[in-house]
Amino acid sequence: MSVLVYTESENGKFRKNALEVASYGSEVARLLGSSATALSINNENPSQLGDYGIASVLEVTDEALDPFNANAYAQLVADAAAQAGAKVVILSSSADAKFMAGLLAGKLKAGYVPNVVGLPESTSPLVVRRTAFSNKGFANTKILTDIKIIGLSKNAFGVVENKVEAKVEAFSASLDSSLFSTASVEVDKVVGKATIADADIVVSGGRGLKGPENWGMIEELADVLGAATACSKPVSDLGWRPHSEHVGQTGKPVASNLYIAIGISGAIQHLAGVNAAKTKVVINIDPEAPFFKAADYGIVGDAFEVVPELIEKLKEFKAQNA
Amino acid sequence: MKILVCISNVPDTTSKINFTDDNSRFDTSGVQFVINPNDEFGLTRAMWFKEKGGATVHVATVGEATTEPTIRKALAIGADEAIRVDAEPTDGFFVATQLAEVVKQGGYDLVICGRESIDYNGGMVPGIMASLLGMNFVNTCIGLEADGDQATAVREIDGGKETLRTTLPLIIAGQKRLVEESDLKIPNMRGIMMARQKKLNVVPPVEASPASEDLRFEKPAPKGAVTLVDATQVGELVRLLHSEAKVI
Numbered sequence: 001m002s003v004l005v006y007t008e009s010e011n012g013k014f015r016k017n018a019l020e021v022a023s024y025g026s027e028v029a030r031l032l033g034s035s036a037t038a039l040s041i042n043n044e045n046p047s048q049l050g051d052y053g054i055a056s057v058l059e060v061t062d063e064a065l066d067p068f069n070a071n072a073y074a075q076l077v078a079d080a081a082a083q084a085g086a087k088v089v090i091l092s093s094s095a096d097a098k099f100m101a102g103l104l105a106g107k108l109k110a111g112y113v114p115n116v117v118g119l120p121e122s123t124s125p126l127v128v129r130r131t132a133f134s135n136k137g138f139a140n141t142k143i144l145t146d147i148k149i150i151g152l153s154k155n156a157f158g159v160v161e162n163k164v165e166a167k168v169e170a171f172s173a174s175l176d177s178s179l180f181s182t183a184s185v186e187v188d189k190v191v192g193k194a195t196i197a198d199a200d201i202v203v204s205g206g207r208g209l210k211g212p213e214n215w216g217m218i219e220e221l222a223d224v225l226g227a228a229t230a231c232s233k234p235v236s237d238l239g240w241r242p243h244s245e246h247v248g249q250t251g252k253p254v255a256s257n258l259y260i261a262i263g264i265s266g267a268i269q270h271l272a273g274v275n276a277a278k279t280k281v282v283i284n285i286d287p288e289a290p291f292f293k294a295a296d297y298g299i300v301g302d303a304f305e306v307v308p309e310l311i312e313k314l315k316e317f318k319a320q321n322a
Numbered sequence: 323m324k325i326l327v328c329i330s331n332v333p334d335t336t337s338k339i340n341f342t343d344d345n346s347r348f349d350t351s352g353v354q355f356v357i358n359p360n361d362e363f364g365l366t367r368a369m370w371f372k373e374k375g376g377a378t379v380h381v382a383t384v385g386e387a388t389t390e391p392t393i394r395k396a397l398a399i400g401a402d403e404a405i406r407v408d409a410e411p412t413d414g415f416f417v418a419t420q421l422a423e424v425v426k427q428g429g430y431d432l433v434i435c436g437r438e439s440i441d442y443n444g445g446m447v448p449g450i451m452a453s454l455l456g457m458n459f460v461n462t463c464i465g466l467e468a469d470g471d472q473a474t475a476v477r478e479i480d481g482g483k484e485t486l487r488t489t490l491p492l493i494i495a496g497q498k499r500l501v502e503e504s505d506l507k508i509p510n511m512r513g514i515m516m517a518r519q520k521k522l523n524v525v526p527p528v529e530a531s532p533a534s535e536d537l538r539f540e541k542p543a544p545k546g547a548v549t550l551v552d553a554t555q556v557g558e559l560v561r562l563l564h565s566e567a568k569v570i
């Protein structure tokens with residue numbers, strides 16, 4: 001059962017999720033007693049995937065594939081899977097991968113399991129563990145189809161170096177113009193700023209911060225940590241912060257290594273969306289705030305005193321560890 | 323324009339999640355079921371097309387008779403007619419196959435789903451349907467305009483948004499921001515009365531096999547107690563994050 005890994009690039013470079021699925025895919029292939037092939041699209045240095053255990057790369061270079069197009073990418077991944085004889089296809093949990101996943105599953109008549117949190121529980125039959133009920137539970141799910149698609153949760157496996165020599169082979173698929181019937185007109189993306197999807201650290205503010213004018217310290221804290229900024233739902237509903245920062249069950253999911261919640265009570269819907277973060281820190285004036293039950297570290301205190309102090313201490317820490 | 327809104331019947335967001343039958347099933351006892359929040363945004367957008375452009379709006383769900391209160395709620399909000407495919411929604415592929423059949427029979431121009439249902443979080447039904455039906459598809463949709471058979475959709479991407487041009491027939495997977503939350507429709511008394519008269523067609527499932535099977539569920543391991551750091555010792559938090567949690 002050979003494995004195909006779909007890797008995502010941005011501006012010619014692999015996204016972190018690409019290195020994670022490459023690491024994961026090569027390990028899954030090893031467990032299956034097989035090998036992993038990666039599909040790389042418009043990347044400057046596809047052989048880099050060899051650092052993560054990928055011995056074979058199918059390299060696609062095609063301007064028509066920039067920006068992302070879900071139909072065309074699904075076709076390409078399906079063709080690459082056929083070329084590699086892959087029975088297991090591995091995707092990340094990025095917005096683009098999730099967009100493509102259903103289309104690909106339909107095309108390949110494949111069972112797709114998203115939000116997978118680790119290596120397969122068993123390989124024959126293939127059983128994977130995934131989150132369900134918005135992080136309030138786990139399921140062990142058996143994939144019943146000939147071709148199987150695994151969607152790996154962000155940060156579930158990590159980027160693991162395992163150097164091999166990657167053989168890079170040019171690959172192209174015949175992409176019919178009908179695949180582009182849904183086409184990008186405009187991409188509107190923040191540049192030079194960590195995003196909630198990619199960041200290792202997310203700093204999040206809630207209604208306890210009283211108003212948008214108080215977000216300076218949140219941004220500064222995020223800056224010091226190289227973190228993305230996020231907020232609770234009422235904060236975006238009130239227009240204090242953009243909707244794109246809303247995290248939780250009905251907002252964006254957070255699966256970073258570190259999540260710092262400031263002035264957020266920890267309502268069940270908020271926690272459902274952030275519980276996948278590895279380490280959670282809460283700063284809240286109310287010792288009874290439910291977030292303290294979900295957090296790893298907490299400070300009971302006034303954010304307006306604690307956060308500036310935290311920024312100072314982090315700056316000192318950085319100066320010492322530079 | 324003929325619109326189908328696909329509705330998933332899910333536990334209310336405040337529900338405690340438990341499992342039963344040797345951890346092989348979700349324990350529904352005492353759980354309140356609602357329209358999946360992501361689908362609610364889509365239903366409201368559909369009502370907008372109805373009010374502004376005279377669209378016909380149907381809703382469909384795959385589920386047993388116990389899902390009917392949720393469907394009735396969608397009718398009370400203003401959908402014209404409902405379809406229930408009488409089957410247990412075993413997995414995403416199965417559900418997508420059933421709904422694709424409903425779309426084929428009904429000849430819809432626009433199919434609105436949610437980006438994922440908040441119970442099993444599969445997020446695959448709309449994409450699989452699009453693939454089976456050969457329809458255009460936009461995921462994580464936060465804006466939709468249609469003019470004749472031309473449509474403009476906005477989708478959320480990592481770190482921003484993207485505007486897409488496409489054509490009907492189209493499937494979208496909606497979510498928060500597809501409509502303003504303050505505009506979300508809730509049933510009123512008249513709507514509830516009228517819903518009783520509306521058609522709720524129960525149809526048998528088509529032959530289809532599931533592509534995956536949940537063998538066993540588990541609740542997350544209970545969390546260890548939080549490590550509290552005194553508000554006057556903020557440096558200690560930095561130390562713990564560095565040397566204990568190893569995240570900075």
Ligand SMILES: Cc1cc2nc3c(=O)[nH]c(=O)nc-3n(C[C@H](O)[C@H](O)[C@H](O)COP(=O)(O)OP(=O)(O)OC[C@H]3O[C@@H](n4cnc5c(N)ncnc54)[C@H](O)[C@@H]3O)c2cc1C
Pocket residue numbers: 205206207208209231232233234235246247248249250251262263264265266267268269270273283284285286289301302303304335359
């Ligand atoms: C269907 C549904 C879906 C939802 N989805 C989401 C979701 O996706 N994401 C989400 O976040 N919410 C969601 N909610 C809303 C959720 O129930 C809560 O209302 C919300 O998370 C509360 O936001 P908050 O913690 O910022 O505000 P509050 O609950 O008002 O909490 C503010 C906190 O700040 C603390 N505080 C006050 N002053 C200070 C200070 N000076 N220093 C430090 N702390 C201070 C207070 O002690 C309090 O704990 C949803 C609700 C529903 C019904």
